[in-house]
Amino acid sequence: MEIITRIPRMMSVARDMRAEGSRIGLVPTMGALHEGHLSLMARAREMCDIVVASVFVNPAQFGPAEDFDRYPRDLARDAELAFTKGVDYIFAPSPEDMYPKDFVTYVTIEGLSEKLEGLSRPGHFRGVTTVVNKLFNITQPNFAFFGRKDAQQVIIIKRMVRDLAMDVEIVVGPIVREEDGLALSSRNLYLSTDERKAATVLRRALEKARTLYNSGERDAARLLAAMQVIIEAEPLGRLDYVAITDTVRLDAVDTISASEPTLISMAVFFGKTRLIDNIVLNGEL
Ligand code: AMP
Numbered sequence: 001m002e003i004i005t006r007i008p009r010m011m012s013v014a015r016d017m018r019a020e021g022s023r024i025g026l027v028p029t030m031g032a033l034h035e036g037h038l039s040l041m042a043r044a045r046e047m048c049d050i051v052v053a054s055v056f057v058n059p060a061q062f063g064p065a066e067d068f069d070r071y072p073r074d075l076a077r078d079a080e081l082a083f084t085k086g087v088d089y090i091f092a093p094s095p096e097d098m099y100p101k102d103f104v105t106y107v108t109i110e111g112l113s114e115k116l117e118g119l120s121r122p123g124h125f126r127g128v129t130t131v132v133n134k135l136f137n138i139t140q141p142n143f144a145f146f147g148r149k150d151a152q153q154v155i156i157i158k159r160m161v162r163d164l165a166m167d168v169e170i171v172v173g174p175i176v177r178e179e180d181g182l183a184l185s186s187r188n189l190y191l192s193t194d195e196r197k198a199a200t201v202l203r204r205a206l207e208k209a210r211t212l213y214n215s216g217e218r219d220a221a222r223l224l225a226a227m228q229v230i231i232e233a234e235p236l237g238r239l240d241y242v243a244i245t246d247t248v249r250l251d252a253v254d255t256i257s258a259s260e261p262t263l264i265s266m267a268v269f270f271g272k273t274r275l276i277d278n279i280v281l282n283g284e285l
Contacts, residue, residue, distance in 0.1 A: 022279030026141035032186035
C-alpha cells in the first residue's frame with residue numbers, strides 16, 4: 001500500500017492503472033476510519049482491481065461554526081486500518097493542494113442541496129460535490145463507494161453523475177451500526193458517556209416509524225409525531241429535523257408511497273455534536 005499526498009502522483013498512478021485496463025474503486029472518506037468506512041473498502045476490494053481510499057477533511061463542506069478544526073485526524077491509524085482491507089493507495093492531499101489560493105470553481109446540484117441537511121448546513125453539499133468531482137478527476141474511478149448513512153449525499157452524488165454524464169458507477173453500502181443500533185460515525189468520538197447512551201434515540205425513533213409502517217400506517221404526520229415523542233423524551237438530545245421525503249426530489253410526502261422508496265431522515269444534537277441517521281422504507285436508494 002502506498003500513501004500518496006501529491007495530486008500529480010495520484011493522477012499518474014490512476015492514468016497508468018486505467019491504461020492497463022484495471023478497474024479502479026474509490027472510497028472517499030474524511031478519515032477517523034471505522035467499520036462503516038472499512039465495509040466500503042471491503043466492498044471495493046471485491047469489485048475492483050485497484051482500491052483507492054481518499055482521506056481528506058474537506059474544508060469546503062464545513063460551515064464556519066462547525067467542527068473542521070477539531071475533526072479527528074490520524075493518518076497513520078487510518079492507513080493501518082485501510083491496509084487490513086486490502087486498500088492499494090491512500091490518497092491524502094493537503095487542503096492547500098486541493099484548494100490553492102486562486103481556487104474559484106464549484107459544482108452545485110441545485111434544489112437537492114438546499115433541503116434537509118442543506119437547510120441546517122448551508123453550502124455543505126456544494127463542498128461535497130466539488131471535492132467528489134475533483135477526487136473523481138484525480139483518481140479516475142470506475143466505481144465509487146458511498147454509505148447510505150449519508151443518504152442525501154448519495155442521492156446528490158448520483159444526480160451529479162447522471163446530470164454531468166460522469167463515467168463512474170456509484171455503489172451504495174448499508175449503514176454499519178454499533179450493537180445498540182447507533183450508526184457508526186467519526187463524530188461519535190465527541191460524545192460524553194451519557195450522550196453516547198442517549199444517542200441511540202435516533203435509531204429508536206426510526207425503528208418506531210418502521211414498526212408503525214409495518215403495521216400498516218401510511219400517514220407521514222403520524223410517523224413524524226411518534227418519532228418526535230421519542231426524541232423529546234431524551235433530555236440530552238435536541239432535534240434538528242426529522243423528515244419523510246421521496247428519494248428523488250427529497251420533497252416531504254403526506255402519505256407513504258406504495259410503489260416508491262421513502263426516506264425518513266433526521267439530525268439530532270447532543271451538546272454541540274450533531275448526529276444523523278435514516279431508514280429507507282419500501283426499497284433502496
Ligand atoms: P465520512 O468520512 O464521514 O465523510 O464518510 C465517508 C464515507 O463513509 C461516506 O460515504 C459515508 O456515508 C460512509 N459512512 C460513514 N459512516 C458509515 C456507517 N456507519 N455505515 C456505512 N457507511 C458509513
